[in-house]
Amino acid sequence: MHCSEVRTAVSARVDGEEPPPGVTGAALDAHLRDCAACRDWGERVRRLKALAARLDLG
Numbered sequence: 169m170h171c172s173e174v175r176t177a178v179s180a181r182v183d184g185e186e187p188p189p190g191v192t193g194a195a196l197d198a199h200l201r202d203c204a205a206c207r208d209w210g211e212r213v214r215r216l217k218a219l220a221a222r223l224d225l226g
């Protein structure tokens with residue numbers, strides 16, 4: 169898996185959406201285990217989404 173595919177899938181997962189076709193949760197988790205860059209990226213996405221959710225709630 170390429171990092172760009174992983175990041176698309178991680179973003180979908182954070183949004184509660186279906187992952188892109190052909191991307192399994194197991195493959196995603198395996199990549200995240202091995203790729204610190206995608207782990208950090210995923211963590212930033214989660215934080216941003218949480219912040220955005222709070223702002224939407226006022």
Ligand SMILES: [Zn+2]
Nearest residue numbers: 171174203206
């Ligand atoms: Zn990666």
